[in-house]
Amino acid sequence: MPANSVIPPSAMNPTAGLRRDTEVSFPDGNAIVIAGDTLFQVYNGMLARHCPALAAQVHASAEFISGCPVVRVTDTPYDIRQILRVDNPTRPSADLQPFSVLAAWVRVGTKYDMGKLVDHAIGQLQSLFPASLDEWDDRDGPEARHGFAGANAIEALNLFQATKRFEMVPAAVYRCCQLDPAVVRHGTTRADGTPERISRENIDLVARAKERLKEHGARMIEACEEEFEQSGSCSYRWGFPDGCAEVISHLGYTKENGKEAWRDGDPLDAHFLEYIDEQEDGEDYESREDFADCTGACSKCIEEMHEQLGDMRVVVWNDLPAIAGVDQEIGDWSRGV
Ligand SMILES: [Zn+2]
Known part of the structure; x- marks a missing residue:
């Protein structure tokens, strides 16, 4: 036989180079699915029940190995x-x-x-x-x-x-x-x-999204500085002339405890929300002297900051479909939740 007419091994042996699957195959299976380098031998009836579209391809196949119809897939x-x-x-x-x-x-x-x-x-x-x-x-x-x-x-x-x-x-x-x-x-x-x-398009989408998330984060940091103030019904006013103002000011201006993540493009990071909650003093002071032990803010002020921050996070969440470029496709985004 001349060298240029050598029959490719695959034509002589259609299973050459293939490995037989041993996990989900059955030696007496009556249908063959070949994906990449792997040969699966399965029951046609089972395939028809679980995956009719693939079974139909097997049914229409003109290729046979050992009497079994074969379908080659790109998966x-x-x-x-x-x-x-x-x-x-x-x-x-x-x-x-x-x-x-x-x-x-x-x-x-x-x-x-x-x-x-x-x-x-x-x-x-x-x-x-x-x-x-x-x-x-x-x-x-x-x-x-x-x-x-x-x-x-x-x-x-x-x-x-x-x-x-x-x-x-x-x-x-x-x-x-x-x-x-x-x-x-x-x-x-x-x-x-x-x-x-x-895709290139998605790489650009993610880069743009990250910039917008960083902007959201920076706005949230600014809003904490400008908008955090003590509740109108601050419980510690009778103990301190300024109520919880000092603690609130500290929480508004701190750069840490989770706010770094906002600036880096993760404005939904909830660590700062947890940190705020941890600053609730939680004591029920009975006398002005007792306030000397006070280290945090009253529950009313903490609750108000928690709500304000929650509202800021909802603004970010509601912007996500637009940031991801799918706001036209999504009808029922859980706005405000
Ligand atoms: Zn207070």
Whole structure:
């Protein structure tokens, strides 16, 4: 045989160079899905039940290996493994799945029309990328539950834009703004090593968003200096001629205790809110002499500062859809919550 007519090995052996999946495959499976370098052998009936769109491709295939119809997909082996792993797409145990699995379910599930699986995964991801400030402040639990790391925001932003989950884009952009700019520029990798980069357009979007968040932060710092004042019903007025004025002035002008994060582009950082709450003296003084031990402000003044700061944070939160460039797409952003 002349050298230039050598038959490529893949034509002689269609499984050459492929590794057989051992996690979600069955040796007696009657359908083959090939993703990247991995061959999955599954049951056609199961595929038809969980993933009819993929089953239809298998059904229409003209390629066979060992008598099984074959479909070659462009998804990564990791992503395909995640959807083949789902026993029952109506009740997957999404609650404790890592972010990477939830992302795969949304990415591949959207592509293959697995509506229930996608809805379930989105339900979990919403706790990481919420549309209300209360949920945002409560994100520590979901982050731990889903093993979420900051750089995952890159994958999330791509995912939500590609699948048109616009209500989750603002929190994804906000999270991207908290990353090292080098990570935003050069991207990261998914759980399976697939490079994940955001577009030039998104890099610019994140840079602009970060500037606007810094502006919000600077405005909040200024507002604390100018607007914090003691409550009209300050409880310590009878003890001190100036009531809580000194403590409030200190809180207004301090540059620390969380305010640094605002200036750096994280105006929703709640540490300063917690710090304010900690400055409540909480004692019920009965005599003027007792006030010598007073180290904080009365509950009325603390409450008023807490509310003022809460209002400032709501202004930022309500601006997020516009900052993320999706205000036209989002109808029901939880304004004022
Ligand atoms: Zn007071």
